[in-house]
Amino acid sequence: MKYLLMITMNPAVLDPLTEQERTAIFEAHEAFQAPLRETGELVGSATLADPSNSTTVKVRDGVPVVTDGPYLESKEFLAGFYVVDCETIDRANELAALIPDAALTGIEVRPVMGTSGLEM
């Protein structure tokens, strides 16, 4: 089963970090990924730019309107994600706990919908 591990960030958490702490987080991400490549559990990942770079697109009456900034008005934002393929939700939770950001904010673990289905 594939899971999306969502890394939520918050400027109040991010801003006070020292250079050293940021480097440590960066290195911890590297350290997190290496064994997952080894086990064949890592499917994909991305780090997202700051939400100040976002545009939001809305279509109203068939007309697209593009505005600067994120859609959700919240201090928290999605900073990045991993997609992992694990045998159990317990394993996915275990992996989430190894993401360095889990110690700062929280990692949301959500199953990815599959395209196969059983006869009912």
Place this chain on the structure above:
Amino acid sequence: MNAGDVSTETLLRELAPQVLGALVRRYGHFDASEDAVQEALLAASVQWPEQGMPDSPRGWLITVASRRLTDQLRSEEARRKREETVFALEPAEQAAPAPGDEQPPDSDDTLTLLFLCCHPELSPPSQVALTLRAVGGLTTAQIATAFLVPEATMAQRISRAKQRIKQTGTRFELPPDAERTDRLRVVLHVLYLIFNEGYTATSGPELQRVELAAEAIRLARAVRQLLPDDGEVAGLLALMLLTHARRAARALPDGTLVPLAEQDRSTWDRRAIDEGVALITETLARAPVGPYQLQAAIAAVHAEAPKADETDWPQILGLYQILERLAPNPMVTLNHAVALAMVEGPQAGLDRLATLDDDKRVAKHHRLDAVRAHLHEMAGDTAAARAAYRAAARRTTSLPEQRYLESRASRLID
């Protein structure tokens, strides 16, 4: 792909486990031999359609794979020597392979390979991946596509599985008699997983996927040929045939799932049904009964009903009662509850479902909600049915199931 390519691929996949078996017997090194066989299969798939089939395809593959393997082993040896700066020993000369293989095809190797790939120390996904590659002769890319993961991810999974087998020190031979039954059960479960993975795939990008269900049937046939007396092997093959027979009816072209009761039975594959029914009938008459045989028997009763409302539910109920005694698990109880509802009325089914509410394995599973919804609908309790369908739709992680459950819910009007 033209017909020539198809027949080359079919032949290559049949030969894959035989060639691998021959290499492992000769040189050991399951891990490296498996890589070498993959390279030889690839070379053949490119060369044969262009240059024609060699006189002995099996011998050709063994020769090419042996050459790759010995080259690799030599270069590893050379590297090790350089690293150690030791020059004393020449590598022991490997016996050069004969141009055509001298030994007759040893079909037992396929079984030995299956036992090895389905080693109990491996996780089920690793067993599945390794079986498809080493026994099924599929490429890593094909397996990766089938499981919708990147090729590098699948390659890593397969390579790790091979390392794990190496660590266990398992020899290339059939497991001892005392372990045979348990080990065979694992093999059958792996084939069942491969089948289900293929069977549940519906539309869209899945169309590009290797026919995993057909592959599972092919492997089950191979096992049955090797173990013709085993009732559960026959039962599993019959179950696959009878289930696969419904493939054209189980989803609409847009991927919408069609429940068994509403399927267009004229599109069921009669030949597969006839084969499955004959197989399970013959097997039940002679072998000690087992869970796969019972599930096949249930599938046969469904297959033999000309219309859904002519289904022999009392017989299905009886079969579920035996299955629940023999191999109790909550999914069996769920299906048992449906049969009970069809024979004794929806309330009897709902009462049976209530026994699962405290069962951690299934209490939060969408199928419990889905079956409950169905039985409420049968009982005419529209509000309860709708709520249960919605709950099931929220819990499932399958898109087609979710669409089906949502549509059932919205179809219900007070």
